[in-house]
Amino acid sequence: MSAELKATGSIRRRLSLQLLSNAALLTLLLVFxxxxxxxxxxxxxxxxxxxxSVTSILDASAIQQGELIVDIPYSAFSMLSNLSDDRVxxxxxxxxxFLTGYDDLPNPTSVKNTGSPIFSTETYQDREIRMVTASxxxxxxxxxxxxxxxxxxxxxxxxQTLGEIxxxxxxxxxxxxxxxxxxALFSAQSTVGPLRRxxxxxxxxxxxxLRPVTDRVPAEMVPLVKSLNQFIERxxxxxxxxxxxxxxxAHRVRxxxxxxxxxxxxxxxxxxxxxxxxxxxEMIRAIDDSSRAAGQLLDHAMVxxxxxxxxxxxxxxxxxxxxxxxxxKAVAELKDIDLTYNENDPAKISGDAILIQNAxxxxxxxxxxxSPMDSRVSVELVxxxxxxxxxxxxxxxxxxxxxxxxxxxxxxxxxxxxxxVGSGLxxxxxxxxxxxxxxxxxxxxxADGVGACVSISFPLS
Amino acid sequence: xxxxIVSLVLAAATVCVAxxxxxxxxxxxxxxxxxxxxxxxxxxxxxxxxxxxxxLILSFQAENPKVAVTYHAVSSTELMRALQDEQAPYDIAVxxxxxxxxxxxxxxxALAHRSNETNLLPEWGKWRDHVFAFTQxxxxxxxxxxxFANLPVxxxxxxxxxxxxxxxxxxxxxxGTYDVRSSGLGYLFATQDARTSETFWRxxxxxxxxxxxxxxxxxxxxxxxxxxxxxxxxxxxxxxxxARRDAKANIHIITPQDFxxxxxxxxxxxxxxxxxxxxxxxxxxxIRAAWLDExxxxxxxxxxxxxxxxxxxxxxxxRMGPGLLVYLDKLKKRQFLNEWENAILQP
Numbered sequence: 001m002s003a004e005l006k007a008t009g010s011i012r013r014r015l016s017l018q019l020l021s022n023a024a025l026l027t028l029l030l031v032f033x034x035x036x037x038x039x040x041x042x043x044x045x046x047x048x049x050x051x052x053s054v055t056s057i058l059d060a061s062a063i064q065q066g067e068l069i070v071d072i073p074y075s076a077f078s079m080l081s082n083l084s085d086d087r088v089x090x091x092x093x094x095x096x097x098f099l100t101g102y103d104d105l106p107n108p109t110s111v112k113n114t115g116s117p118i119f120s121t122e123t124y125q126d127r128e129i130r131m132v133t134a135s136x137x138x139x140x141x142x143x144x145x146x147x148x149x150x151x152x153x154x155x156x157x158x159x160q161t162l163g164e165i166x167x168x169x170x171x172x173x174x175x176x177x178x179x180x181x182x183x184a185l186f187s188a189q190s191t192v193g194p195l196r197r198x199x200x201x202x203x204x205x206x207x208x209x210l211r212p213v214t215d216r217v218p219a220e221m222v223p224l225v226k227s228l229n230q231f232i233e234r235x236x237x238x239x240x241x242x243x244x245x246x247x248x249x250a251h252r253v254r255x256x257x258x259x260x261x262x263x264x265x266x267x268x269x270x271x272x273x274x275x276x277x278x279x280x281x282e283m284i285r286a287i288d289d290s291s292r293a294a295g296q297l298l299d300h301a302m303v304x305x306x307x308x309x310x311x312x313x314x315x316x317x318x319x320x321x322x323x324x325x326x327x328x329k330a331v332a333e334l335k336d337i338d339l340t341y342n343e344n345d346p347a348k349i350s351g352d353a354i355l356i357q358n359a360x361x362x363x364x365x366x367x368x369x370x371s372p373m374d375s376r377v378s379v380e381l382v383x384x385x386x387x388x389x390x391x392x393x394x395x396x397x398x399x400x401x402x403x404x405x406x407x408x409x410x411x412x413x414x415x416x417x418x419x420x421v422g423s424g425l426x427x428x429x430x431x432x433x434x435x436x437x438x439x440x441x442x443x444x445x446x447a448d449g450v451g452a453c454v455s456i457s458f459p460l461s
Numbered sequence: 462x463x464x465x466i467v468s469l470v471l472a473a474a475t476v477c478v479a480x481x482x483x484x485x486x487x488x489x490x491x492x493x494x495x496x497x498x499x500x501x502x503x504x505x506x507x508x509x510x511x512x513x514x515x516x517l518i519l520s521f522q523a524e525n526p527k528v529a530v531t532y533h534a535v536s537s538t539e540l541m542r543a544l545q546d547e548q549a550p551y552d553i554a555v556x557x558x559x560x561x562x563x564x565x566x567x568x569x570x571a572l573a574h575r576s577n578e579t580n581l582l583p584e585w586g587k588w589r590d591h592v593f594a595f596t597q598x599x600x601x602x603x604x605x606x607x608x609f610a611n612l613p614v615x616x617x618x619x620x621x622x623x624x625x626x627x628x629x630x631x632x633x634x635x636x637g638t639y640d641v642r643s644s645g646l647g648y649l650f651a652t653q654d655a656r657t658s659e660t661f662w663r664x665x666x667x668x669x670x671x672x673x674x675x676x677x678x679x680x681x682x683x684x685x686x687x688x689x690x691x692x693x694x695x696x697x698x699x700x701x702x703x704a705r706r707d708a709k710a711n712i713h714i715i716t717p718q719d720f721x722x723x724x725x726x727x728x729x730x731x732x733x734x735x736x737x738x739x740x741x742x743x744x745x746x747x748i749r750a751a752w753l754d755e756x757x758x759x760x761x762x763x764x765x766x767x768x769x770x771x772x773x774x775x776x777x778x779x780r781m782g783p784g785l786l787v788y789l790d791k792l793k794k795r796q797f798l799n800e801w802e803n804a805i806l807q808p
Binding site: 069070071072073074075076077078080081085086087088089092099100101102125156 | 566567568569588589656780782783784785786787788790791792793796
């Protein structure tokens with residue numbers, strides 16, 4: 001009975017989403033930084049080249065023969081085309097009086113007389129322009145002359161460069177994001193890896209495997225695995241206790257039952273009234289039933305214990321089956337059942353002889369019990385390397401058409417055998433023994449449709 | 462039918478009224494009519510001689526029969542005045558004065574044009590998608606064959622200086638060049654020469670001593686050399702000289718080996734253009750004629766050399782760009798002209 005588990009989200013998905021959004025955020029940041037850096041760089045280089053232009057004009061001006069000569073060098077403007085094909089404007093003022101250039105070019109908005117160049121962004125002819133203004137003082141006839149030069153450029157080239165760099169940044173960002181996304185998915189996958197491995201290791205275990213989990217796990221999972229191991233330990237103790245309890249109870253019940261049965265037998269001999277005899281016989285039958293159940297409970301407890309600590313020794317299965325068949329011949333004869341055993345070559349297997357004998361006895365007991373009077377039970381031993389298969393055929397009711405699979409469960413009984421004494425533990429014991437030895441138990445009806453066929457297989461050693 | 466007639470009359474009326482009052486001087490006008498019922502008119506303002514330029518217009522009309530072309534030939538300074546000061550409504554401005562064309566584009570008097578054809582141009586063949594080059598025309602020295610019959614034909618400016626110095630009597634009053642004060646192209650050639658080499662000033666001094674004749678245009682100089690009136694014409698458009706088949710026998714065309722300034726004739730679309738799209742088509746036509754490898758008969762200029770420096774190290778194509786604005790500066794121009802007058806105009 002497993003409770004329906006409700007999953008609240010997935011660690012992997014959450015991790016992937018988180019990593020992806022981190023990557024997206026970083027990508028945006030990267031693009032933004034590259035863009036603003038590029039803008040700064042583009043502005044800087046335009047400012048530098050404008051400054052160089054202004055400086056070259058200022059340097060080329062001089063006082064010659066009492067006259068201010070402003071001789072714009074060819075390079076002053078031609079150098080501006082190295083960076084971009086932007087439009088060029090300039091004006092030259094002498095003592096704040098327009099001398100040459102574009103007289104409608106705006107003066108820099110903040111005019112400081114500090115002598116340091118002024119970098120400004122202005123609007124001229126409806127275009128944004130970048131302008132550098134610098135001045136130089138000369139002496140003309142003992143009067144100071146201030147020569148001011150402004151050189152300006154439109155910013156198309158800068159916008160174009162910026163656009164290209166932005167596109168590149170976008171492209172890089174996209175690539176960066178794609179790589180991050182792949183890595184994010186990969187790391188999310190690998191993070192949940194140990195969890196998956198633990199889950200599959202635990203679910204791969206057999207039903208009786210209650211060993212503690214010893215797989216190597218990451219530190220974060222150690223508390224979980226510790227709790228799991230403690231839980232397994234408690235479960236194991238509790239199981240052992242209940243099985244001990246059952247075995248003890250069965251043992252304690254069986255001995256007094258034997259006494260009660262003996263007394264009932266004695267009393268049966270003494271009483272003569274038919275109705276008293278009938279009820280005593282009924283009593284004995286019930287006592288037999290109980291003692292048989294107690295015996296099988298004990299068997300089962302023993303099987304459980306021994307399969308947990310399986311002793312391996314070389315067994316001749318053929319001989320072992322022969323012994324058991326001989327022992328139960330008497331019981332079979334009580335019902336006039338013809339019990340045959342087709343013994344083949346010796347079949348050596350390795351295992352616990354007591355367990356295997358127990359399983360064989362239980363299966364043979366079942367076959368005899370469910371057989372009608374005066375019928376036949378045959379036991380066959382067949383070697384099919386690497387297996388040895390032992391099968392029991394009877395002529396009884398067989399297994400019900402539906403639900404034969406569940407019969408190896410504890411206390412499960414066929415729907416068609418309600419009138420026959422039985423505990424429902426026989427098949428369980430045989431099944432557990434077969435599994436403990438790496439073998440298998442198969443139940444089916446005979447091919448001719450009459451009676452059941454139970455076969456138990458063990459690996460040959 | 463009636464409507465058509467009315468609209469025709471109206472169209473005629475607008476055409477008649479359209480010629481504007483203007484003060485710039487048009488040297489020559491020519492209309493290239495279209496046979497189409499309702500032609501669209503492309504107005505070209507150009508410094509190129511109409512006879513030279515006509516094949517390009519005719520081939521354009523062959524491809525676009527609906528287009529009529531009005532061609533006004535002006536000097537480069539007048540072209541500048543027309544567009545800058547008077548905002549005359551022309552669709553195309555073609556000029557040999559690269560500096561003035563550059564200034565028009567720089568000062569916002571030109572429209573941008575981008576097409577598959579403009580992508581064909583090398584980086585140095587256009588500026589800002591506004592100014593497009595469609596010729597390469599060297600500034601040549603044209604000599605009278607008769608005058609140099611018994612003299613070594615000079616191949617460099619230095620040679621020319623020597624010849625002029627050695628035979629002052631032969632050349633007095635028989636040396637000609639542009640009057641750079643009135644000719645935009647002459648000014649461009651002179652400033653580029655001055656920028657390239659000091660030899661220019663020495664040559665100017667020598668020519669100044671020989672009572673130099675000053676001309677407005679290349680055509681007149683070639684005429685005078687051909688007729689023998691003058692013996693040497695300095696800084697003549699080589700393309701015009703080569704196109705003059707009648708004068709071939711009488712002249713030597715020298716592209717100086719020390720350096721030859723190469724002018725790129727350029728076209729642009731003024732902001733005043735009435736039909737900028739059609740103007741764009743015409744510029745594409747010029748570019749195709751000039752830059753595509755197959756030479757067409759309708760291209761009247763020397764073939765374009767895509768890599769001028771690689772084939773001939775003496776060729777100096779004038780670089781388009783803001784550098785050309787420098788010599789247009791008021792002060793700079795005054796200084797240059799002063800210097801030029803001091804050298805050339807000697808009493």
